[in-house]
Amino acid sequence: MTILTRLPEDYHENTLAIRSSLQSVRFYVDGELRMEYDTSGTRLVGKNSASCYVFCPTSEDDAGKEVRIELTTNTAKYSGVVNTVYCGDEAAIWGYLFQTYGLETVIALFLLFAGIITIIFGFSLGIAYQTKFDMEYLGWCVFMAAIWMLGESKMRQLFFRIRQHLQRCVL
Structure with a gap:
């Protein structure tokens, strides 16, 4: 599953975040890999990465650039699952998640x-x-x-x- 969007021209945030659901996640900003979450090289058993929140750093310099989020899973049950994408300060996102x-x-x-x-x-x-x-x-x-x-x-x-x-x- 791939999510493709463009950041607004007045973008002033410093983090994009998404919760993976047994998925590997890759964040690309303007075609450049910014963040990757994949446990395939570290797990002893299983085919999927454990679920977690993945935070991708961004800046005002990324305003107007294309963002691509790739979600990959080996389980049909989670194929096509897309959780909420958060945008803002990492501390504020964590605060919302705690709340x-x-x-x-x-x-x-x-x-x-x-x-x-x-x-x-x-x-x-x-x-x-x-x-x-x-x-x-x-x-x-x-x-x-x-x-x-x-x-x-x-x-x-x-x-x-x-x-x-x-x-x-x-x-």
């Missing part, structure tokens, strides 16, 4: 903390009373649910090392 998706991330972190506390508490009671308490199993379930939520979160790249696969090209 939009931050609550589910906070809930997942709370569940992670609660699961760990429950495991420790259940384990401690088991030692103190020399018996097995089901509370420890509950803690493990809550802990695993929290890990799942963090893995499925749109903010997952903050917790998992996805950004190391982003390659900034010469501006």
